[in-house]
Amino acid sequence: MTGRLVSVNVGVVTEAEWAGDASGRSGIDKRPVAGRVPVRATxxxxxxxxxxxxxxxxxxxxxxxxxxxxxxxxAELGRAVPPGSFGENLSTFGVDVTGAVIGEEWAVGSALLQVTKPRTPCRTFAGFWGVPDLIxxxxxxxxxxxxxxxxxAGEVGVGDPVxxxxxxxxxxxxxxxxxxxxREPELLPRLLDVPDLPEPVRDKARRRLVAGVGPA
Structure with missing residues (x-):
């Protein structure tokens, strides 16, 4: 499967009441940048x-x-959602991101990236969008x-194949x-044997199964 990058986005400092850290700052506002952008382990x-x-x-x-x-x-919100609106670094096209398998590897520009886990929505995200029920x-x-x-490590840019x-x-x-x-705690056992899933995620699944509880 090959898609492409439509935007590379980096966060700017945003100060707001809804910002996540103790200083009231957030980097969720990510904006497109031009040219080749270095990507490192950090x-x-x-x-x-x-x-x-x-x-x-x-x-x-x-x-x-x-x-x-x-x-x-x-379409749902009836407003523009430009690249970077989700706090994403890479806006893709032609890539099944939700259907990506944990541990699959993407060649993007000269970088090699590996899928690790989904994003979890937070209060900062809802505040940034101004949609109270966004979570x-x-x-x-x-x-x-x-x-x-x-x-x-490598460099990526708009138009690069993914x-x-x-x-x-x-x-x-x-x-x-x-x-x-x-949403579906019956799927939790499937997470335990996925080697490339970060250990904190597997541990969360393990603890919920032991406790016999669902999503929290």
Whole structure:
């Protein structure tokens, strides 16, 4: 499968009451940048991340969202949803982001990226959009976008192909992980044996199964 990048986006410093970290700042407002952009193990060069306890790090170095899914949101809300509106670094076209298998590898520009987990909506996201029930809507739609780790540093830019070069056989997708954690607890056992799923996510699934509880 080969898609393409329609935008590379980096966060600017936003100060607001709804911002997530203790300083009242957020990097969720990501805006398109021109030219070739370096991508390292720590993320996209120039990207501002405020609340590092919950954002960034090797397993969340880069966030991708499908343009097709963004267009669905634009139609639902009746307003423009430009690239970067989801706080995504990479806006893609022709890539099944929700259907991406955990651990599959994407060749993008000269970088090699690996799908790790879905994004979880937060209060900051709802505040940025100005949609009070956005978390509920986001959970119901189950189109979360994908976090990526950087296996090989490189440079990316608008128009670069996004090629799926490797896909694990277990078949557990970004969408399935999201639904298991938020809507369909009967899927939780499938998460335990996915080696490329970050350990905190597997541990959360394990604890919920032991406790016999559903999404929280």
């Amino acid at each position: 993320g996209v060069t120039g990207d501002f991340i405020a609340e590092r306890a919950h954002h960034g790090g090797p397993d969340q170095a880069v966030y991708a969202y499908a343009r097709e899914d963004a267009d669905r949101w634009a 509920k809507r986001f959970t119901e739609r189950a189109l979360p976008g994908a976090y990526l780790r950087v296996l090989r 090629e799926v070069v490797s896909r694990p056989a277990h078949g557990v997708t970004v969408g399935e992980v999201f639904r298991a954690l938020n």
